[in-house]
Amino acid sequence: MRDFLEKMMLIDRRWIYLAIGLAVIIPAIKSFHVPVAVSPEVRKVYDFVDDAKPGEYIFLCFDYNPSTMAEMNPMAYAILNQAFNKDLKVILVTLDQFGAGMVEEIATRVAANHKKVLGEDYCFLGYRPYPAIVILAMGIDFRVPFPADYYGTPLDSMSVMQGIKNFYDVKGVIEITGGSTADFWIIYGNGRYDFPLALGLTGVMSADYYQYLQSGQIFGIIPGVKGAAEYETIVIFPGEGMARMPYQVIAHIVILLFIIISNVAYFASRKKKGKLGGGV
Amino acid sequence: MTTGQLILNGIAAFLTLCIFSFLYKDNPFYKFAERLVAGVATGYWTMLLYHTNFTDKVIEPIFINGQYHYIIPAVLGIMMWTRFSRKWSWISRYPIAFYIGIGSGVSITVYLYTYLFKQLQATISTPLTLDLAGLNALIIVIAVLSALIYFFFSSAHKGIFNVASRFGIYVIMIGFGAGFGLTVMGRVALLVQRIIFLRDYIVALFGG
Numbered sequence: 001m002r003d004f005l006e007k008m009m010l011i012d013r014r015w016i017y018l019a020i021g022l023a024v025i026i027p028a029i030k031s032f033h034v035p036v037a038v039s040p041e042v043r044k045v046y047d048f049v050d051d052a053k054p055g056e057y058i059f060l061c062f063d064y065n066p067s068t069m070a071e072m073n074p075m076a077y078a079i080l081n082q083a084f085n086k087d088l089k090v091i092l093v094t095l096d097q098f099g100a101g102m103v104e105e106i107a108t109r110v111a112a113n114h115k116k117v118l119g120e121d122y123c124f125l126g127y128r129p130y131p132a133i134v135i136l137a138m139g140i141d142f143r144v145p146f147p148a149d150y151y152g153t154p155l156d157s158m159s160v161m162q163g164i165k166n167f168y169d170v171k172g173v174i175e176i177t178g179g180s181t182a183d184f185w186i187i188y189g190n191g192r193y194d195f196p197l198a199l200g201l202t203g204v205m206s207a208d209y210y211q212y213l214q215s216g217q218i219f220g221i222i223p224g225v226k227g228a229a230e231y232e233t234i235v236i237f238p239g240e241g242m243a244r245m246p247y248q249v250i251a252h253i254v255i256l257l258f259i260i261i262s263n264v265a266y267f268a269s270r271k272k273k274g275k276l277g278g279g280v
Numbered sequence: 281m282t283t284g285q286l287i288l289n290g291i292a293a294f295l296t297l298c299i300f301s302f303l304y305k306d307n308p309f310y311k312f313a314e315r316l317v318a319g320v321a322t323g324y325w326t327m328l329l330y331h332t333n334f335t336d337k338v339i340e341p342i343f344i345n346g347q348y349h350y351i352i353p354a355v356l357g358i359m360m361w362t363r364f365s366r367k368w369s370w371i372s373r374y375p376i377a378f379y380i381g382i383g384s385g386v387s388i389t390v391y392l393y394t395y396l397f398k399q400l401q402a403t404i405s406t407p408l409t410l411d412l413a414g415l416n417a418l419i420i421v422i423a424v425l426s427a428l429i430y431f432f433f434s435s436a437h438k439g440i441f442n443v444a445s446r447f448g449i450y451v452i453m454i455g456f457g458a459g460f461g462l463t464v465m466g467r468v469a470l471l472v473q474r475i476i477f478l479r480d481y482i483v484a485l486f487g488g
Contacts, residue, residue: 017303024472028479070473071466097325128332136386187387191394203466207459214420215402217394224462225469247472248465255464 002272005265016258023254027246034229034245041213042230045198045220048172049079054087057170061177061185062106063131065098068178068202074228074241075200076106076176082235084114089160090122091142091170095131095181100150118151119158126150131184139193141165172196176222182209190217200227281484293481296474423451 052058060079064072083090094103107124116122125146128134137144142165148154155161167173173195175185182199190197196219199209203224212218222231225248228241281289298313338357341350356375362368403424406417429441430448437445 014304020468020471021303021475024468024475028475068470071469097328098321127328129329132386187390187394191390191398203462203464203469204459206462207455211399211402215398217398224465226465244469244472244476247475248468251468251471252464 002268005261005268008261009265009269019258020251020254023250024247026250031243031246034242034249036226036229036233036242036245038230038234039227041210041221041223042227043220043234045079045174045200045222046082046231046234048196048198048219049082049086049088049174052083052086052088052171055089057089057091057164058083059091059093059167059170059173061093061095061173061175061181062099062103063094063096063181064102064176064178064202065096066102069102070244071202071225071228072176072178072200073102073106074225074239074244075222075231076103077110077239078228078231078235078237078241079174079176079200080106080110081114081237084110084116084121085235088171091125091160091164092122093125093138093146094127095134095184096177096179097127097129100127104150119149119153120160123155123158123160124150125155131181132188135184135188136192139166139189167193167195170195172198172219174198174200176200178202178205186212186217198222286484289477289481289484293478296478300474422447427451 049058060076060083062072062076080090092103092107094100104124107118107122110116111118111122118124125142126149128145134145138146142161143155146155149158163169167189173185173189175182175189175197177185177199178201182201182205185197185199189195197217198220199212199218200222201209201224203226206221206223206227209218209221213221222228225241225244228239229245230241232239232241295313295316298309301307302310338350338354341347342354356378359371359375362371403420406413406420408414408418426444426448428448429437429444430452435441
């Protein structure tokens with residue numbers, strides 16, 4: 001047994017990759033249902049959108065690119081579906097240089113499903129570089145950084161933008177990001193203009209932003225694909241988040257098994273070294 | 281799926297496998313895919329910046345709309361390029377000074393407000409009541425102080441200072457653990473998305 005554990009300590013990492021790769025193929029062949037418990041920080045985002053009255057404005061910022069779309073797309077679809085279901089007016093923007101094409105695809109697809117019209121029910125401002133400057137400028141007037149939308153239509157000529165000047169005219173901002181723009185929104189958005197802000201984040205980032213939830217600088221967090229699955233559970237929109245939970249469960253079980261085996265092997269080898277008079 | 285989509289998705293599937301091949305070992309297929317991504321991204325971003333910055337902020341305002349005050353930032357931008365000349369690089373200090381001055385003026389107060397005052401307030405503002413919220417507030421205060429003491433090296437870590445420091449390292453480890461768990465979830469999500477893509481492509485190609 002001890003020999004086996006010692007061998008596990010020296011296992012080639014490629015076997016671990018193979019094990020995880022094979023494990024996530026299982027749900028691809030035969031999927032199963034994973035019950036998802038909704039956390040308070042995700043429910044707060046849902047409640048915020050749900051409490052909005054039809055015709056109220058919500059500002060959605062999708063600041064991510066293809067490298068993180070696996071985690072971000074499910075929550076973007078879920079929130080936009082909920083907003084259109086509630087007949088809210090939506091202003092979309094991206095501050096990620098590779099985000100514009102993806103946001104356009106999401107907006108077009110979801111708007112078509114809900115029969116929403118560009119320029120009347122929603123608008124997509126497009127992309128501008130330098131997030132901090134763009135956020136500060138939008139706090140003055142959306143027309144400063146974006147005189148026209150993504151398609152070149154002047155904002156003043158769009159019915160959806162009539163009487164809408166800056167962040168004070170929208171119910172709040174939901175930022176879905178896979179990068180550092182979350183910091184810009186907290187510092188230059190909430191910090192400077194004090195509007196309600198919620199974040200949808202990648203799993204990697206999430207732990208770093210919970211302190212802003214406790215301080216009230218943000219009112220909700222959707223953490224990674226688990227958060228997206230929770231959101232889909234509340235809005236009853238079975239999307240990619242829910243579909244990926246079985247894969248997550250299997251992969252996590254495999255990783256936990258490796259962690260347990262390696263720890264047992266580590267302590268067993270340490271004990272053996274101790275008996276032989278070796279160092280700790 | 282149309283033939284065109286099938287071909288495009290086939291290229292995407294091939295590139296996905298090229299990137300995955302690195303898990304076995306570095307190889308020419310991985311290098312090809314990696315450099316292709318870097319090249320496409322650089323080309324895309326360069327043109328995007330040209331259209332969203334240079335065309336919008338220099339060419340159109342100055343040469344088409346006659347907004348000549350845009351010449352000032354344009355000249356400051358050009359002055360930045362003198363960095364490439366040893367003889368003239370001193371000129372670039374002026375736009376850099378301008379840039380840093382504006383950046384500091386805009387950022388210092390909001391950074392202090394966001395990262396220091398609001399966080400400090402949140403740490404100590406919850407009343408220490410005899411319920412779960414009070415217990416949570418107490419844990420936060422003790423955990424923050426202990427973690428800070430761990431990084432305080434101006435005094436020897438002995439006695440109560442040592443106890444707090446040791447507790448601090450556990451607090452930090454719990455933080456790292458939460459971060460690691462969420463990182464695993466994120467990385468698995470990326471893998472899963474590619475696996476689903478490959479599965480769907482195989483099904484589209486051979487039927488299923």
